[in-house]
Amino acid sequence: xxCDKCGKPIGNHLIRINGMTLCExxxxxxxxxxxxxxxxxFRLLDNELTSFLPPIMREQLEFSPTRSQIxxxxxxxxxxxxxxxxxxxxxxxxNTFNEAIMRLxxxxxxxxxxxxxxxxxxxxxxxxxxxxxxxxVDEIGSKAESEEAQAPSHEKESPSDENRLLKFANADIGMxxxxxxxxxxxxxxxxxxxxxxxxxxxxLNGREGE
Amino acid sequence: MKWFxxxxxxxxxxxxxxxxxxxxxxxxxxxxxxxxxxxxxxREMVLDKAKQMGLSVKVEEASQNIPNILKKKGxxxxxxxxxEMVGATVNKLNHLTFYGNIRGSxxxxxxxRVEGMVVDFxxxxxxxxxxxxxxxxxxxxxxxxxxxxxxxxAIPGIVKSGTLPSLxxxxxxxxxxxxxxxxxxxxxxxxTLFSLTNVATLxxxxxxxxxxxxxxxxxxxxxxxMCREAIYKKNRLVVEDQYFRAYGLLKYCRRIEQSExxxxxxxxxxxxxxxEDNDTGITLETxxxxxxxxxxxxxxxxxxxxxxxxxxxxxxxxxLERGDRS
Numbered sequence: 001x002x003c004d005k006c007g008k009p010i011g012n013h014l015i016r017i018n019g020m021t022l023c024e025x026x027x028x029x030x031x032x033x034x035x036x037x038x039x040x041x042f043r044l045l046d047n048e049l050t051s052f053l054p055p056i057m058r059e060q061l062e063f064s065p066t067r068s069q070i071x072x073x074x075x076x077x078x079x080x081x082x083x084x085x086x087x088x089x090x091x092x093x094x095n096t097f098n099e100a101i102m103r104l105x106x107x108x109x110x111x112x113x114x115x116x117x118x119x120x121x122x123x124x125x126x127x128x129x130x131x132x133x134x135x136x137v138d139e140i141g142s143k144a145e146s147e148e149a150q151a152p153s154h155e156k157e158s159p160s161d162e163n164r165l166l167k168f169a170n171a172d173i174g175m176x177x178x179x180x181x182x183x184x185x186x187x188x189x190x191x192x193x194x195x196x197x198x199x200x201x202x203x204l205n206g207r208e209g210e
Numbered sequence: 211m212k213w214f215x216x217x218x219x220x221x222x223x224x225x226x227x228x229x230x231x232x233x234x235x236x237x238x239x240x241x242x243x244x245x246x247x248x249x250x251x252x253r254e255m256v257l258d259k260a261k262q263m264g265l266s267v268k269v270e271e272a273s274q275n276i277p278n279i280l281k282k283k284g285x286x287x288x289x290x291x292x293x294e295m296v297g298a299t300v301n302k303l304n305h306l307t308f309y310g311n312i313r314g315s316x317x318x319x320x321x322x323r324v325e326g327m328v329v330d331f332x333x334x335x336x337x338x339x340x341x342x343x344x345x346x347x348x349x350x351x352x353x354x355x356x357x358x359x360x361x362x363x364a365i366p367g368i369v370k371s372g373t374l375p376s377l378x379x380x381x382x383x384x385x386x387x388x389x390x391x392x393x394x395x396x397x398x399x400x401x402t403l404f405s406l407t408n409v410a411t412l413x414x415x416x417x418x419x420x421x422x423x424x425x426x427x428x429x430x431x432x433x434x435x436m437c438r439e440a441i442y443k444k445n446r447l448v449v450e451d452q453y454f455r456a457y458g459l460l461k462y463c464r465r466i467e468q469s470e471x472x473x474x475x476x477x478x479x480x481x482x483x484x485x486e487d488n489d490t491g492i493t494l495e496t497x498x499x500x501x502x503x504x505x506x507x508x509x510x511x512x513x514x515x516x517x518x519x520x521x522x523x524x525x526x527x528x529x530l531e532r533g534d535r536s
Contacts, residue, residue: 087240087349089240094340105353105412109351112343114354115412115414116344116354116414117355119337120329120332122329123415172384
């Protein structure tokens with residue numbers, strides 16, 4: 001290994017400061033004193049280094065020990081407490097630990113935006129039974145088939161295509177046939193809805209794997 | 211009639227359906243960080259509203275004279291409807307945890323009853339809510355709608371026909387998860403009771419959660435029945451043999467392990483309605499009652515004790531005899 005500053009090979013005294021690897025001489029040049037060089041690298045980072053770094057760099061040096069000391073200003077829950085129990089203390093915690101919560105939600109739910117009802121309003125009446133769903137999907141299927149029979153499949157996008165894509169997007173993905181899915185991918189790509197296209201593609205690939 | 215005394219719809223496959231909805235009131239920390247006075251204030255507010263709505267109320271006071279570590283915090287309460295089908299716990303993990311329970315699969319009524327109650331409370335209190343994350347809960351994994359739907363299914367047909375992986379895949383596609391209802395790995399038996407739960411509470415609306423629950427119920431019931439019939443058609447003698455053996459074992463045993471009892475029950479469930487010349491007289495309801503009782507043992511940590519095997523055999527016999535008479 002070579003020194004990042006002077007390029008000379010480093011002997012048995014290697015010093016890492018904020019991502020830079022230095023040799024003993026260069027470190028001394030940068031103002032690190034003899035006692036610090038002799039002590040362990042960790043103590044060096046903790047005590048000596050922060051004393052000569054500019055304040056901005058000092059902030060960057062905040063490692064995990066300090067991070068887990070973050071506390072909610074309102075209820076006093078610490079990040080460590082949240083990480084061990086999995087429970088939050090108050091509404092303010094959602095702001096304080098925003099980053100950790102978002103990471104958790106992305107991992108568990110792959111989503112970070114709410115799409116449900118607002119407080120105090122009933123959601124839409126539960127009428128959609130499976131039977132209705134089946135009819136709905138059958139309609140899509142037959143429509144897609146009949147339209148495919150009439151028009152060649154590589155036609156320019158028309159308003160009806162948009163409607164059909166919308167229907168595919170709203171339908172329960174598991175109920176679509178493979179042919180429906182292929183059609184849906186084509187429509188989604190044509191209207192540049194790549195996320196939707198990827199969703200259909202993943203479903204199709206999953207089925208082929210079965 | 212209480213909800214647990216009713217005979218459920220599709221109870222050959224669906225044992226029980228549950229819904230939990232979590233809500234917190236703005237201006238108070240979550241129960242784990244609440245002061246004693248806050249707990250009492252919130253409880254009284256909630257109980258007043260519950261009484262107005264004609265719900266029954268049960269207050270749980272802080273327990274006295276027991277070691278600190280076991281001591282329950284004060285200010286907890288339970289509210290519930292007359293048939294005990296819907297209700298809510300106050301100041302447990304969240305300020306309000308609404309629930310609905312039903313035997314079998316008639317979830318539509320339960321969903322709308324629970325939601326009606328939740329909306330009533332939302333109109334009364336200012337709930338912790340953000341435009342982006344929805345309803346804020348003490349456990350961030352439930353933030354959003356705060357809804358968990360849990361369906362307990364008995365699917366011996368799907369398990370024995372090897373269709374389980376594709377069901378799992380299908381559930382994962384709908385953002386649902388399945389896990390054994392009772393952890394009986396210890397005995398290396400194949401589980402046939404599963405609990406199906408929704409994972410997503412964010413990014414899906416309430417109507418979608420309900421709709422998917424119903425879709426899953428219908429699909430599991432349909433596939434399970436198909437599997438049972440197919441297996442019966444193919445291996446008639448084996449199924450009949452297992453069915454009658456299971457009945458005999460259950461009726462005449464004097465000691466029985468939890469896992470053995472569950473396996474035997476799954477064969478009974480499999481055979482009822484399929485097996486011809488069935489003179490056992492055992493009904494699905496009896497089978498489900500025994501199953502429920504055995505499942506409850508796990509909550510009480512009785513299942514592991516070998517001394518309990520005799521008691522288990524005794525109560526099974528009792529329920530069977532009661533069922534036979536009626």
